[in-house]
Amino acid sequence: MAEKVKSPAEVMKLLPQEDCGECGSDSCFEFALKLVERTTELERCPKLKKAATKKIKKMLAPPMAEITFGSGDKMLKTGGEEVMCREELAFFGKTILAYDVWDTMSEERLVERVQNITGMSFVRFKETFTVDAIAIRSVSGDPMKFKDVVKKVSDITDLPLILCSLDPKVLKAGAKVLKGKKPLLYAATKDNWEKVLDIAKEFETAVAIFSPDDLDMLGSIAATFQREGIGDLILDPGTFCEPESITQTLSNFSLLRRACVKANIPELSYPVMAVPAVASMSFKSKKAAAHYENYLANIFVTKGINLMILHFPEIWEFMPIVYLREGIFKHPKLESAIDPDLYAFNEPDADSPLMVTANYTLTYGIVSGDLDRYRVKCWLLVIDTNALSVDTAVGSGDFCAENIVEHMEEFDVESKVNHRVLIIPRVAAEILPELREELPDWKVVLGPKDSSEIATFLTDEWKNLVAE
Incomplete structure (x- = not known):
């Protein structure tokens, strides 16, 4: 038997072709392409008829059971x-x-x-x-x-x-x-x-x-x-x-x-x-x-x-x-992203430091690993940068003052900490002036160049930062 070839165009013929966007894709063709690439689920299309669903599932069924x-x-x-x-x-x-x-x-x-x-x-x-x-x-x-x-x-x-x-x-x-x-x-x-x-x-x-x-x-x-x-x-x-x-x-x-x-x-x-x-x-x-x-x-x-x-x-x-x-077994076309949130490390309290980083998996993995390794008590705000690292996201505009402020409001950061000190990655230094304008009541400072230096940085600087 010959190898089965899957065609996005053939899948699209069975879709509603309304480009409604309810599936999360901009068009039915984009949705068909994602189905062939196995980066989305057929159930995400709410307008698909049962007969078409059955045909598409058969068409896209992998050769291995x-x-x-x-x-x-x-x-x-x-x-x-x-x-x-x-x-x-x-x-x-x-x-x-x-x-x-x-x-x-x-x-x-x-x-x-x-x-x-x-x-x-x-x-x-x-x-x-x-x-x-x-x-x-x-x-x-x-x-x-x-x-x-x-x-x-x-x-x-x-x-x-x-x-x-x-x-x-x-x-x-x-x-x-x-x-x-x-x-x-x-x-x-x-x-x-x-x-x-x-x-x-x-x-x-x-x-x-x-x-x-x-x-x-x-x-x-x-x-x-x-x-x-x-x-x-x-x-x-x-x-x-x-x-x-x-x-x-x-x-x-x-x-x-x-x-x-x-x-x-x-x-x-x-x-x-x-x-x-x-x-x-x-x-x-x-x-x-x-x-x-x-x-x-x-x-x-x-x-x-x-x-x-x-x-x-x-x-x-x-x-x-x-x-x-x-x-x-990670799909190369699926985003390497961590869910945006305010994460607590090592049981922080209201006086613990607050830092921000990107939601790229490897960035989060390195930073969180260092925080756990050195037992740093802190709050880490992970913002949605479309799964880009901090330096890349700064260049693309995803790691920006507006985005950080929106996430601080979404996760009610001000209610979690008594102080008003925010530490941002040193590679994001170019957004510092704008972020200070957006957060006039906050002291926004640059953290260390590498996350492995966070523990030392906080030991040397945190008391002074809060006291100033």
Whole structure:
């Protein structure tokens, strides 16, 4: 099958063509272009008829299926890819990160590990990142023991669970415990697919298909599950982690993506997963294995892999993977913006300093990071600069006196502080005279050149600024 080409002009033919602007775009053609680029939602057009909606959704459907597993507000979704490389458009099926536990652990150790996994988190740009799922491995091969462990883990956490065994009896024992919670069964193979299919149909689960280095078999099993009505599938062509064989793993991932987005082969048009956790079995040194697992995980993220099972729940490993994932799966045409607001850092009071900055994500990230790092108690007014950095926004006119004053009024800054001192970035020095005119009752001063110097600046200058 040929690669499907999406045309904004064809989409526009199905739109109302009134250019009303209610969708947030200036024209229907602009809205059609955004739909093709996947930077807006079809539901934003209030005048679209049901028949047209159905046609456009079919026209814009990505070649890779979107799948879900888990339940409630913890349900996970991935897939929906349509390009080989993110530079062509973007990656969309953000990598799901799961860490493993196993059924031969003591109860005490199991509980401790699950709590360690679920408690592993960090905050970046005011967003909290945590582990997405837990994979439960059957090491004992005992269905009853596996069932007990699944029950124990599900009692501790509501994270989606991946049930890992090649024995259908073990998988069924775990699936019974999680009925209605839609776990992911790992895995259906050429030897057990019939029984796993029966389990998936009975308990309405998602299924991972495992066929190491045999893409034809992957497709054959997936096609069978398709025909039987099981659509939440994810493909695992095997993770060969030895240095001499890692290229084969990457080659298989690329071949699967090409079969999906270029050739539109239905049975291979599903999300793909990897298991960097196999590194734990390849090294005698735990430290070496953890480092290599992290190395593999980061490589796989850059390839747009949709799910990974990891073994070492260490924050030093988790953070760089998440940082990379958030960058790789960020749509380049979506604004890098923080919501304008008056943000409180480190529990400020009415006498704490007031500063202002732009709502560009990287600018906010650097400034907020320094404020947290040095435990600076202050108020930070983030104004809408159309996602431009301060120096760029000064040049464009977005970081200006009028805009700052409007945001101060919008967020009622005067009621938050007793003083009347406003600190602006030094790179915005050219707006200082105008801002002082707009705020005659305020003392507007230039802050340090770099946010890393804020703590020192306030230590040396704040008392004098307030006293003057």
